[in-house]
Amino acid sequence: MTSMNEAFASVRALAEAVRARVAGVTDDVEVRVERADQVSYSIEGRALIPELECDAWRVAMRARRGGRLAIAATTGSSVDDAAGALLRSLSAAQPDALEDFAALHETPPDGRGWDDAAGALIDRPAQVRSLAAMMAEAARSAAPNPDLVLEGGVKVGRTWRAMATARGATVLSGSTVGSAFLMVDGNEWESLAGTAAPTEQGVRALGRGLVGGLPPREVTVAEWLGGPKEVTVIIDPRLLESLLRALFLERVGLDRVVSGLSSAAVGDVVGAPIFSLFDDSGAAGSLAGAIVDDEGTLGQRKTVVERGVLRTLLADRRSAKVAWGGASTGNGFRLPLMAEDASEAPVRVGMGHLDVPEGNTPRLKLAPGRTVLLTDLLGVHSANKATGAFNNPVQGGVALEDGVPVARLKAGAWSATGNFHAMLRALSGVSAERLHTGTATLPWVAAPVRLS
Amino acid sequence: MLNSHDAPVPRGDAAVRPALEAALRYARTKVPYADALYERVFKCEVHQLASGQRMVKPASVKGAVQIRLVGEGGRQVGVKAGDAGIETLRAAIDRGMDALAAEPADPGFGLAAIPNPSRERYGVAPTDDPRDVDPTPRLEALARAVDALAAEGATEGVRVVPELWAWEQVEEKWVADTDGIFKTQVMTIGFVQVVFRAVRGELQARTRVRFGEVGGLSQYIGSDGRFAPEVARELAAQRDVAVRLLDARTMTADELAGLTHYVLHKSALVFIHEGLGHPIEADIVRSGNSAIVAPGGEARVSPLGSSVVRIVDGSAPDGDGNPMADRGFGTEFIDDEGVEVRSAELVSGGHIVGMMHSRETAHRYGVAPTGNGFSELGDRRIVRMRNTVLCPERGDHWVESLDELLRGVALGVVLHGSLGGAVSKEGMSSSTQYGYLVRDGRLTGEIILPGNFTALTAGCLKSVDGYAGPVDSHGVGFCGKGSQLRRVTEGGPTFVRLGASPWVNLTFEG
Numbered sequence: 001m002t003s004m005n006e007a008f009a010s011v012r013a014l015a016e017a018v019r020a021r022v023a024g025v026t027d028d029v030e031v032r033v034e035r036a037d038q039v040s041y042s043i044e045g046r047a048l049i050p051e052l053e054c055d056a057w058r059v060a061m062r063a064r065r066g067g068r069l070a071i072a073a074t075t076g077s078s079v080d081d082a083a084g085a086l087l088r089s090l091s092a093a094q095p096d097a098l099e100d101f102a103a104l105h106e107t108p109p110d111g112r113g114w115d116d117a118a119g120a121l122i123d124r125p126a127q128v129r130s131l132a133a134m135m136a137e138a139a140r141s142a143a144p145n146p147d148l149v150l151e152g153g154v155k156v157g158r159t160w161r162a163m164a165t166a167r168g169a170t171v172l173s174g175s176t177v178g179s180a181f182l183m184v185d186g187n188e189w190e191s192l193a194g195t196a197a198p199t200e201q202g203v204r205a206l207g208r209g210l211v212g213g214l215p216p217r218e219v220t221v222a223e224w225l226g227g228p229k230e231v232t233v234i235i236d237p238r239l240l241e242s243l244l245r246a247l248f249l250e251r252v253g254l255d256r257v258v259s260g261l262s263s264a265a266v267g268d269v270v271g272a273p274i275f276s277l278f279d280d281s282g283a284a285g286s287l288a289g290a291i292v293d294d295e296g297t298l299g300q301r302k303t304v305v306e307r308g309v310l311r312t313l314l315a316d317r318r319s320a321k322v323a324w325g326g327a328s329t330g331n332g333f334r335l336p337l338m339a340e341d342a343s344e345a346p347v348r349v350g351m352g353h354l355d356v357p358e359g360n361t362p363r364l365k366l367a368p369g370r371t372v373l374l375t376d377l378l379g380v381h382s383a384n385k386a387t388g389a390f391n392n393p394v395q396g397g398v399a400l401e402d403g404v405p406v407a408r409l410k411a412g413a414w415s416a417t418g419n420f421h422a423m424l425r426a427l428s429g430v431s432a433e434r435l436h437t438g439t440a441t442l443p444w445v446a447a448p449v450r451l452s
Numbered sequence: 453m454l455n456s457h458d459a460p461v462p463r464g465d466a467a468v469r470p471a472l473e474a475a476l477r478y479a480r481t482k483v484p485y486a487d488a489l490y491e492r493v494f495k496c497e498v499h500q501l502a503s504g505q506r507m508v509k510p511a512s513v514k515g516a517v518q519i520r521l522v523g524e525g526g527r528q529v530g531v532k533a534g535d536a537g538i539e540t541l542r543a544a545i546d547r548g549m550d551a552l553a554a555e556p557a558d559p560g561f562g563l564a565a566i567p568n569p570s571r572e573r574y575g576v577a578p579t580d581d582p583r584d585v586d587p588t589p590r591l592e593a594l595a596r597a598v599d600a601l602a603a604e605g606a607t608e609g610v611r612v613v614p615e616l617w618a619w620e621q622v623e624e625k626w627v628a629d630t631d632g633i634f635k636t637q638v639m640t641i642g643f644v645q646v647v648f649r650a651v652r653g654e655l656q657a658r659t660r661v662r663f664g665e666v667g668g669l670s671q672y673i674g675s676d677g678r679f680a681p682e683v684a685r686e687l688a689a690q691r692d693v694a695v696r697l698l699d700a701r702t703m704t705a706d707e708l709a710g711l712t713h714y715v716l717h718k719s720a721l722v723f724i725h726e727g728l729g730h731p732i733e734a735d736i737v738r739s740g741n742s743a744i745v746a747p748g749g750e751a752r753v754s755p756l757g758s759s760v761v762r763i764v765d766g767s768a769p770d771g772d773g774n775p776m777a778d779r780g781f782g783t784e785f786i787d788d789e790g791v792e793v794r795s796a797e798l799v800s801g802g803h804i805v806g807m808m809h810s811r812e813t814a815h816r817y818g819v820a821p822t823g824n825g826f827s828e829l830g831d832r833r834i835v836r837m838r839n840t841v842l843c844p845e846r847g848d849h850w851v852e853s854l855d856e857l858l859r860g861v862a863l864g865v866v867l868h869g870s871l872g873g874a875v876s877k878e879g880m881s882s883s884t885q886y887g888y889l890v891r892d893g894r895l896t897g898e899i900i901l902p903g904n905f906t907a908l909t910a911g912c913l914k915s916v917d918g919y920a921g922p923v924d925s926h927g928v929g930f931c932g933k934g935s936q937l938r939r940v941t942e943g944g945p946t947f948v949r950l951g952a953s954p955w956v957n958l959t960f961e962g
Contacts, residue, residue: 045739053532054544075514076535085511092508092588126554149740186877259503379874382883386656391904393881412878
């Protein structure tokens with residue numbers, strides 16, 4: 001078992017050793033080291049499948065020399081491998097607007113994302129297994145149909161990080177993750193996620209609530225709405241978060257503006273007056289909050305949208321330098337695309353913890369009459385990032401009659417079409433309740449969507 | 453053409469082999485059986501973002517080990533370790549034993565035998581090995597060539613903004629077990645993705661094109677900095693389509709309601725992978741999450757498709773549909789359990805005739821493993837697709853040209869490209885990049901905006917009634933399953949025709 005001090009010492013030692021190894025041949029260097037353990041149990045039908053990960057190291061490095069930027073990444077704890085890769089990359093360094101890396105300040109190891117119970121649970125895999133079994137059993141006991149097909153799982157993980165640049169101190173941080181996810185018959189799903197460990201009560205409630213809350217009847221669009229139709233639907237916070245990260249970021253990321261791919265400007269009306277949005281890359285207790293972002297800028301809370309008006313564009317160090325000649329907003333993240341590992345991914349502008357203030361309407365009362373609550377859409381990643389348009393099959397949702405769930409949406413028989421930017425401007429309701437998704441705290445919202 | 457004769461030995465084999473063998477000896481003191489997989493990847497890469505920022509990474513290295521411990525009574529657990537050092541591996545085994553103690557007996561668990569156990573070496577030696585030959589000039593040349601191509605596509609008032617992501621990686625793996633199996637593989641894989649964004653004022657349109665194959669980047673760009681001719685043609689064509697899309701339209705409600713046929717270009721066949729491939733993966737079948745195969749292995753839907761439907765997963769096929777052992781972005785010689793990859797016929801004559809298997813699922817279903825057990829860098833080995841392709845039998849239904857295929861199509865749409873798909877139990881969804889309207893058997897030249905093609909798994913193949921052009925595993929992609937990604941392709945003849953039916957649908961963005 002790895003002690004906290006030993007773990008922090010090991011990531012610090014690697015980061016500082018790489019920095020020292022390249023110091024004489026670079027103008028500046030940035031080294032980010034992660035060391036992680038994880039335990040998960042997947043639910044696959046009746047089976048529980050264990051997966052353990054021990055001592056996974058990831059090293060992400062950048063160096064500057066003569067106005068050029070070099071990039072390299074390795075896994076493993078070898079200084080030789082990491083420094084060797086970075087030194088080799090110097091010959092391929094490219095001209096870059098990024099003039100320096102962050103100057104880091106001495107702080108105690110940061111534990112805003114650390115939960116002791118979650119950290120300890122990783123060394124007790126039997127307990128994680130037990131949580132997964134409880135969740136599945138709770139779901140089955142609430143089901144009228146014994147042939148219920150379940151998939152999902154419970155996961156806990158812990159990560160220690162060190163970030164060092166050529167200037168200043170080495171910043172240390174530790175974080176944990178705990179999550180549970182359950183899907184029924186490949187369609188309806190529920191989840192919980194955060195820095196804390198899942199609890200027995202939590203996973204049982206998840207399993208029981210998911211299955212017990214499903215109406216037995218299912219309907220098609222024709223049966224419920226009389227055919228394809230634009231209606232004001234209620235959007236689940238998890239779907240709202242997916243759309244914000246997939247589509248709204250394309251509008252408010254300063255790197256997109258610098259590239260000419262977004263024309264957004266502070267002062268633009270981007271939402272209804274009932275909609276405000278905060279981004280907090282330093283949020284405590286969030287999987288999207290940390291003491292510093294992936295290039296060493298302090299995590300911070302920004303007002304992105306205030307009563308529908310764009311107040312801040314989100315920036316990393318490069319885009320802030322190019323557009324503003326100023327400081328990053330702490331939104332530089334190594335966001336992997338497709339087959340990239342996070343340590344390999346370029347720094348891109350991303351979102352931290354998202355926070356939308358609550359409204360004053362109970363969530364199921366946001367849209368009267370016959371409507372639907374949409375939990376998820378299949379393949380949001382394929383939505384049109386250039387325009388904000390989406391057109392996807394519905395995966396999970398219920399038909400509502402004046403706020404009362406009366407039927408499930410028949411699997412594979414519904415699709416939703418809309419433009420997320422237009423929807424934000426046309427929001428007609430924000431719920432009084434909010435959900436902490438692990439990376440956001442969001443309400444349910446009501447907006448027009450075409451269902452077919 | 454690459455081949456697997458005189459397969460190379462992975463670098464560091466002299467150190468890795470004894471470490472794995474020592475770890476397995478240690479594991480054998482605790483359990484009746486264990487196996488180990490060590491994967492290591494050396495990657496060189498270039499990114500060019502829409503901002504113009506260019507990043508060249510000539511050397512990234514990653515690796516991890518997966519150890520599977522099989523105890524008495526079919527108890528089993530997998531552990532991932534960050535490197536192949538013996539101390540790391542012993543610690544991982546000890547942690548795995550803690551988890552194994554919590555596992556209940558599973559009398560049905562077993563692992564099918566690994567065929568050809570005595571052969572040790574597989575793969576092909578890299579040419580211009582990027583570990584020895586600086587790949588930077590080729591990576592920079594790629595970026596310059598894409599920039600030049602994009603600039604040539606600009607028209608009055610229209611900018612073409614390119615994005616590039618390309619890499620070449622040398623993949624090495626070792627598979628060993630406590631029964632004495634020892635196998636290695638070395639493969640080089642090259643990948644190029646270009647996105648063209650056409651920008652006119654506030655209006656934007658984009659296309660994406662990918663190339664991926666066994667072998668390095670030299671197959672796409674020469675040492676003279678010029679694209680291979682077929683690559684240059686395809687890139688220029690997609691660039692020009694992006695510009696044309698600025699003036700494209702959606703289909704009207706009347707046109708959608710009156711559609712008699714969909715014709716899918718080979719770049720738009722992701723539904724073969726999403727809708728038909730995943731539900732025939734034996735682990736998904738066993739879990740009860742397949743809409744078309746029951747957990748016992750019997751088809752829930754028969755026939756699944758029309759009589760001209762035949763689907764094969766394996767190494768990439770040639771133009772006639774015959775497998776080529778060393779071609780295809782999803783191709784390997786052995787899977788991550790040491791099983792030699794062989795083609796699996798999944799659907800024939802419209803009927804489900806086989807499934808894709810790992811060693812574990814092959815044992816459960818009492819069949820031979822098919823070489824579909826793969827892991828993403830030390831993760832648990834699960835059933836994964838490789839190159840999943842519509843490979844029809846020859847007949848009148850398979851013609852040479854699109855013109856022939858369109859005869860008799862009263863109102864149709866030819867759909868091209870996809871930016872990705874997703875699968876649920878009942879069906880799948882994939883974006884389409886653009887389309888062309890067909891009236892009275894002829895292409896009209898009217899270009900159609902991106903849409904969304906959805907298909908219900910249980911019936912979408914029933915209306916497949918014709919093909920045109922040679923088979924090609926064209927659709928280069930990365931398949932996500934659980935938290936793992938794997939390189940794959942899907943494909944088929946150049947064009948696949950489906951009659952309109954309640955099982956398929958096309959919608960457009962709002």
